[in-house]
Amino acid sequence: MTxxxxxxxxxxxxxxxxxxxxxxxxxxxxxxxxxxxxxxxSKKVTATSKVSEDERKKMIADxxxxxxxxxxxxxEGIEEDWLEAEAEVTKNLI
Numbered sequence: 001m002t003x004x005x006x007x008x009x010x011x012x013x014x015x016x017x018x019x020x021x022x023x024x025x026x027x028x029x030x031x032x033x034x035x036x037x038x039x040x041x042s043k044k045v046t047a048t049s050k051v052s053e054d055e056r057k058k059m060i061a062d063x064x065x066x067x068x069x070x071x072x073x074x075x076e077g078i079e080e081d082w083l084e085a086e087a088e089v090t091k092n093l094i
Contacts, residue, residue, distance in 0.1 A: 051093060056089065056093070059089045060082070060085045060086045060089045061085075063085035063088060063089055064081045064082045064084075064085035064086075067081040067084060067085055068081050
């Protein structure tokens with residue numbers, strides 16, 4: 001009795017798995033898909049968020065402090081820092 005041997009074509013393992021459909025292509029070949037981008041929304045505090053007067057004053061004080069820090073805490077311009085900070089905070093709350 002004669003036995004016939006089948007010849008098996010040798011393929012790289014990943015290609016063989018893909019052609020046999022035993023393993024999904026995900027992970028073996030990564031295709032770059034364009035990322036869906038959402039428009040950025042600024043996170044301003046609105047008037048509807050009901051910021052208390054104390055919180056508002058704290059926000060103004062913090063803003064004025066950082067403005068003074070950029071000026072190296074020189075004494076001239078203290079009032080300007082406060083007024084500009086107040087205007088900026090009020091603008092962001094509206």
